[in-house]
Amino acid sequence: MITTATPEWLLQPEVALCPCGCIGRRRKANFVDKTLQNAGGLLLRTMFAEDAATRDGLLQRCDARAKLAGGAVLLLAAALVHDVRVLVVLYLLTLAVAVASKLGAKFFVQRVWLFVPLFTGIVVLPATLNVITPGRIVVPLGTWFGYHLGVTSQGASSAAVIVVRVATSISLVVLLTLTTRFADLLTGLRALRVPRLFVLVFSMAYRYVFVLLATVDDMYTARKARAVLDTRNTKRGRQFVAASAGALFGRAHALSDEVHHAMLARGFRGEARSLRVARVSANDVVVVLVAVVVSIVALGGDRVLR
Amino acid sequence: MHIPDGYLSPATCATFGGAMVPVWATAGRKVKRVVRSRYVPLVAIGAAYSFLVMMFNVPIPDGTTAHAVGAVLIACLLGPWAAVVAVSVALFIQALFFGDGGVLAYGANAFNMAFVMPFVGYGVYRLASRRLSLTSPRRALAAGMGAYVGLNAAALCAAIEFGVQPDLFRSANGTPLYAPFHLSQTVPTMLFAHLTVAGAVEAVLTFGVIAYLQRANVPILRINHRGVAETDAELTRAPLGWRWALIGIATMVVLTPLGLLAPGRAFGEDRARDLNAGKYGLRVVPAGLARYNGFWEHTVLRSYGFGAGSHPAVAYLLSAVVGIVAVSALVLGVYGLSRTLSRRNARELA
Numbered sequence: 001m002i003t004t005a006t007p008e009w010l011l012q013p014e015v016a017l018c019p020c021g022c023i024g025r026r027r028k029a030n031f032v033d034k035t036l037q038n039a040g041g042l043l044l045r046t047m048f049a050e051d052a053a054t055r056d057g058l059l060q061r062c063d064a065r066a067k068l069a070g071g072a073v074l075l076l077a078a079a080l081v082h083d084v085r086v087l088v089v090l091y092l093l094t095l096a097v098a099v100a101s102k103l104g105a106k107f108f109v110q111r112v113w114l115f116v117p118l119f120t121g122i123v124v125l126p127a128t129l130n131v132i133t134p135g136r137i138v139v140p141l142g143t144w145f146g147y148h149l150g151v152t153s154q155g156a157s158s159a160a161v162i163v164v165r166v167a168t169s170i171s172l173v174v175l176l177t178l179t180t181r182f183a184d185l186l187t188g189l190r191a192l193r194v195p196r197l198f199v200l201v202f203s204m205a206y207r208y209v210f211v212l213l214a215t216v217d218d219m220y221t222a223r224k225a226r227a228v229l230d231t232r233n234t235k236r237g238r239q240f241v242a243a244s245a246g247a248l249f250g251r252a253h254a255l256s257d258e259v260h261h262a263m264l265a266r267g268f269r270g271e272a273r274s275l276r277v278a279r280v281s282a283n284d285v286v287v288v289l290v291a292v293v294v295s296i297v298a299l300g301g302d303r304v305l306r
Numbered sequence: 307m308h309i310p311d312g313y314l315s316p317a318t319c320a321t322f323g324g325a326m327v328p329v330w331a332t333a334g335r336k337v338k339r340v341v342r343s344r345y346v347p348l349v350a351i352g353a354a355y356s357f358l359v360m361m362f363n364v365p366i367p368d369g370t371t372a373h374a375v376g377a378v379l380i381a382c383l384l385g386p387w388a389a390v391v392a393v394s395v396a397l398f399i400q401a402l403f404f405g406d407g408g409v410l411a412y413g414a415n416a417f418n419m420a421f422v423m424p425f426v427g428y429g430v431y432r433l434a435s436r437r438l439s440l441t442s443p444r445r446a447l448a449a450g451m452g453a454y455v456g457l458n459a460a461a462l463c464a465a466i467e468f469g470v471q472p473d474l475f476r477s478a479n480g481t482p483l484y485a486p487f488h489l490s491q492t493v494p495t496m497l498f499a500h501l502t503v504a505g506a507v508e509a510v511l512t513f514g515v516i517a518y519l520q521r522a523n524v525p526i527l528r529i530n531h532r533g534v535a536e537t538d539a540e541l542t543r544a545p546l547g548w549r550w551a552l553i554g555i556a557t558m559v560v561l562t563p564l565g566l567l568a569p570g571r572a573f574g575e576d577r578a579r580d581l582n583a584g585k586y587g588l589r590v591v592p593a594g595l596a597r598y599n600g601f602w603e604h605t606v607l608r609s610y611g612f613g614a615g616s617h618p619a620v621a622y623l624l625s626a627v628v629g630i631v632a633v634s635a636l637v638l639g640v641y642g643l644s645r646t647l648s649r650r651n652a653r654e655l656a
Contacts, residue, residue: 169311204350242514
């Protein structure tokens with residue numbers, strides 16, 4: 001169970017919104033429930049991330065710019081390493097840092113492995129066979145229609161590398177986003193010479209995702225309240241989805257007009273300005289240096305083991 | 307279709323990231339020039355909308371649901387350049403905050419879904435909606451068609467990006483270092499999924515939204531359709547131009563020398579003995595083929611060549627010219643004859 005500073009009753013799943021069907025009769029969620037679940041899940045994850053970022057952990061104490069730069073270096077290193085042992089060590093390192101940052105090992109493992117690395121594992125499973133990756137067969141699977149089938153060592157090691165690499169890359173990104181508050185991340189992006197206009201658009205987009213999300217939630221909750229029976233009329237359902245997406249666009253456009261007027265009233269002339277000046281501290285240098293050293297050791301180890 | 311980190315080599319990621327830089331720069335400049343200081347709120351809220359469209363669950367007949375990307379929808383509503391920026395920002399939020407799509411692979415994801423998809427889809431939409439009024443039902447169909455083609459183009463790009471990995475990046479003993487499947491496996495798999503379910507969902511949502519806005523909020527459609535007549539009655543029909551037909555034919559004429567590069571021969575085209583029947587498990591040449599092959603020998607440029615077989619390239623091109631002239635003369639003759647006959651009919655009726 002995820003723990004947050006949000007009141008417990010807000011996080012209690014309702015009968016209709018329970019994803020696993022543990023309350024009441026289990027049934028397949030329809031499109032209304034699923035969209036509501038997605039909207040709720042999005043809010044929950046965001047609230048949790050903001051909560052986690054304010055804890056007193058190792059990475060929370062580091063500056064956003066240093067984490068961004070260090071994370072990028074480590075992501076690149078993980079992409080360049082080809083030995084599964086080195087990747088496993090890198091993954092375990094991220095796990096250790098997650099624990100030191102008070103994210104909880106169990107939660108962190110669940111958050112990372114569900115669902116992309118698991119999905120990747122299933123997808124690359126056929127690639128272990130000699131049909132797709134030819135090589136030395138280590139696990140023969142018999143003869144099928146006159147063709148010798150088996151798991152090759154090349155295929156198995158390739159599959160292992162890709163799964164662990166995907167997990168390590170996701171761990172690095174999750175570490176960054178769970179330990180950094182959104183406002184700090186924006187400052188970090190600005191300090192790393194990302195164009196100011198992009199940062200402004202990005203920050204506004206992120207903020208208005210939640211404003212529009214409330215509209216979506218209202219529309220779908222109203223729809224759910226009006227539906228007495230779960231009729232599963234897919235054609236009407238699709239019409240409703242299209243109409244709600246269309247209505248949402250109308251509202252979004254009206255909102256952008258209002259926001260524009262509000263910005264003009266506050267003196268906006270089409271250029272982004274910021275008052276904060278980014279300064280580099282000794283701590284930031286240490287964080288980046290640690291990331292660079294770990295990357296060099298990983299790449300060196302990869303070369304030695306290869 | 308969101309590619310996570312680890313599937314593509316850093317070189318591939320860098321290539322696509324580099325390819326997207328001029329696209330983003332151009333998109334930023336173009337959109338800013340059109341909407342000026344409205345740029346920031348319009349694009350930002352467009353991006354937020356794009357992010358949420360990817361969250362809408364569309365019901366499909368088997369009782370499950372699927373979600374759309376919506377890039378072509380945004381291209382139809384705000385124009386393709388605005389779609390590039392909006393979808394790119396939405397993908398960035400997804401990659402950074404929700405782990406959907408990689409950070410290193412961001413350039414490749416943006417290339418597929420924020421560049422190829424809106425441009426291909428919007429191109430199809432524009433072609434299919436020429437000479438249609440703003441509220442014409444066929445315009446909504448054109449948008450659906452564009453969405454279908456755009457999504458499949460993006461899926462094809464993603465499949466190619468995956469598929470080249472094992473050939474380009476493998477270790478000395480043949481271990482693939484990144485995505486392990488070859489082009490021959492990735493392209494059919496990705497296209498099967500997208501040509502059937504995902505493409506249909508994308509088309510249905512895009513069609514549905516445009517059809518809804520045609521009924522409920524036409525001014526919104528005006529944002530990207532200035533000067534388009536609102537109803538069929540207001541439409542001024544220009545005569546169908548010959549230009550496009552001529553451009554198509556001219557392209558084919560320019561491409562004729564490609565035939566010189568084509569290896570081999572068509573299946574038993576010239577002589578029955580060219581037909582390697584044994585290859586197909588046949589013992590004899592079919593009787594009809596043997597009898598009627600070579601039935602007419604009195605040709606000028608036999609097999610698109612001179613009788614002696616000299617100067618094959620010149621003979622091939624000469625054959626092309628003769629063919630084009632002959633076909634054009636025939637078409638013009640039939641056209642002239644039909645014009646004359648219809649004029650005579652009109653006179654007689656008068």
